[in-house]
Amino acid sequence: MPAPDIFLDDTIVAAATGPGAGAIALIRLSGPEAFPILGRLLTTQPRWRHGRARHLLVEGLDDFLVTPWFAPRSYTGEDTVEISCHGNPLIVERFLSRLKDAGARPAGPGEFTYRAVRHGKMTVTEAERIAHRLRARLPWELELVETGPDAGLAFSRLLTQVHLAQADLESAIEFQEGDGPDWEPLAMEIRRIAAQARLQDHWARLPRVLLLGAVNTGKSTLFNRIAGYERAIVSDQPGTTRDWLEAEIRHDGLPFLLIDSAGLRPGAAGLRPGAAGLRPGADPMAPVEGPEAEGIRHTLDLARDADVLVAFSPAPGTAADPRAIAVQGKADDGSPRGELLPVSGRTGAGVQTLLDRIVDEIRAQRSTDRPQWWFSARLAELALALEAGFGRVQGEVLPEVRALHLKALALRLEEALEVPPADLYEMIFSRFCIGK
Ligand SMILES: Nc1nc2c(ncn2[C@@H]2O[C@H](COP(=O)(O)OP(=O)(O)OP(=O)(O)O)[C@@H](O)[C@H]2O)c(=O)[nH]1
Numbered sequence: 280m281p282a283p284d285i286f287l288d289d290t291i292v293a294a295a296t297g298p299g300a301g302a303i304a305l306i307r308l309s310g311p312e313a314f315p316i317l318g319r320l321l322t323t324q325p326r327w328r329h330g331r332a333r334h335l336l337v338e339g340l341d342d343f344l345v346t347p348w349f350a351p352r353s354y355t356g357e358d359t360v361e362i363s364c365h366g367n368p369l370i371v372e373r374f375l376s377r378l379k380d381a382g383a384r385p386a387g388p389g390e391f392t393y394r395a396v397r398h399g400k401m402t403v404t405e406a407e408r409i410a411h412r413l414r415a416r417l418p419w420e421l422e423l424v425e426t427g428p429d430a431g432l433a434f435s436r437l438l439t440q441v442h443l444a445q446a447d448l449e450s451a452i453e454f455q456e457g458d459g460p461d462w463e464p465l466a467m468e469i470r471r472i473a474a475q476a477r478l479q480d481h482w483a484r485l486p487r488v489l490l491l492g493a494v495n496t497g498k499s500t501l502f503n504r505i506a507g508y509e510r511a512i513v514s515d516q517p518g519t520t521r522d523w524l525e526a527e528i529r530h531d532g533l534p535f536l537l538i539d540s541a542g543l544r545p546g547a548a549g550l551r552p553g554a555a556g557l558r559p560g561a562d563p564m565a566p567v568e569g570p571e572a573e574g575i576r577h578t579l580d581l582a583r584d585a586d587v588l589v590a591f592s593p594a595p596g597t598a599a600d601p602r603a604i605a606v607q608g609k610a611d612d613g614s615p616r617g618e619l620l621p622v623s624g625r626t627g628a629g630v631q632t633l634l635d636r637i638v639d640e641i642r643a644q645r646s647t648d649r650p651q652w653w654f655s656a657r658l659a660e661l662a663l664a665l666e667a668g669f670g671r672v673q674g675e676v677l678p679e680v681r682a683l684h685l686k687a688l689a690l691r692l693e694e695a696l697e698v699p700p701a702d703l704y705e706m707i708f709s710r711f712c713i714g715k
């Protein structure tokens with residue numbers, strides 16, 4: 280889209296509510312022409328009073344509520360009109376098209392918030408918090424966005440350290456004496472910040488729960504039961520599932536990804552011969568190759584990366600794994616075995632208990648290593664870029680070239696801490712959703 284600065288003086292319009300149907304939808308119109316544009320849709324002109332909603336009825340449009348906000352006392356700092364109409368997307372579309380015909384321009388992503396920043400209503404960091412707040416999916420992620428200290432503080436401290444190192448290095452070069460700066464504290468700080476950014480990334484990702492175990496133990500049947508529809512193919516042939524499948528599940532207010540995977544085979548994954556779960560008559564040592572072996576490789580990769588393993592007995596290598604919940608599949612078809620949690624995809628027995636255990640495990644894991652700071656998407660990227668950039672500084676032996684790399688790093692930090700207005704839109708707001 281064109282640089283929005285050129286258009287800072289025009290009037291923009293967008294639905295602030297999501298695209299689906301709902302009881303109410305909110306349309307926002309912001310800019311110097313907001314009231315005249317709305318006025319072109321009305322037959323009589325009401326007397327607007329700041330913050331006072333008016334109920335209007337326009338033939339061929341809808342009956343709707345208009346709340347006027349006068350500059351500078353609005354979200355954007357401009358004259359703003361909020362229209363609450365019935366939440367049918369057709370009604371919203373009709374409104375938007377009439378407002379466009381009357382002179383409004385459809386807003387780009389994040390343009391309302393961009394204007395708010397340009398008009399001094401909020402800082403860039405506050406705007407970035409809003410962006411993250413809108414897309415946070417996990418309760419602890421939202422809490423971090425709302426209360427976590429800004430990682431920008433850590434970067435400011437780091438910049439001071441970088442400036443000191445630059446000065447040390449320059450004087451070592453100029454006077455040909457001393458060893459230059461002590462790099463280790465700086466390296467540690469950069470690694471610490473990057474580790475925190477990575478931690479946030481991992482900590483705020485949708486938890487991944489893998490159904491893992493020998494072939495034919497009932498994983499796909501359980502997957503379908505929890506997903507609520509026949510997503511995975513089920514059959515009595517061992518090795519039915521090859522590609523892995525995922526479904527987003529929500530239990531007790533917590534979303535997670537449930538993943539079904541190819542069952543493990545002795546030949547591929549070291550299961551003992553005769554292990555339970557293999558169909559009588561099937562050769563447990565049959566070498567696995569081709570697409571099924573590829574599927575099993577994926578399963579093992581997924582197992583390394585998962586937050587929780589639902590380990591269908593037998594699932595080798597999971598006994599001592601703290602992420603594993605050991606289950607006995609097909610529990611309707613056998614007597615309970617020791618410590619295993621009995622579940623049956625066929626009857627649904629034990630499924631609620633399993634889901635409770637899964638979300639308890641996820642909550643327990645994520646409550647222990649809460650990140651120390653909140654990183655905006657931009658600062659998280661910066662943290663990783665600095666780590667790589669510092670690697671270049673350290674990898675260089677010539678002090679003059681080191682100084683150049685260090686200068687580039689300092690510049691990058693300075694720019695990030697004080698984003699020039701010209702780059703503001705591309706760097707931050709283009710990642711927002713439309714209407715915010
Ligand atoms: N009695 C009983 N049979 C089940 C249950 N779950 C699955 N089965 C049967 O066991 C066989 C294998 O089921 P799947 O769900 O495909 O097993 P899987 O673990 O996904 O198998 P692979 O994809 O080959 O690894 C099918 O014949 C199912 O009907 C269960 O809870 N109870």
Ligand SMILES: [Mg+2]
Binds near residue numbers: 499511
């Ligand atoms: Mg399967």
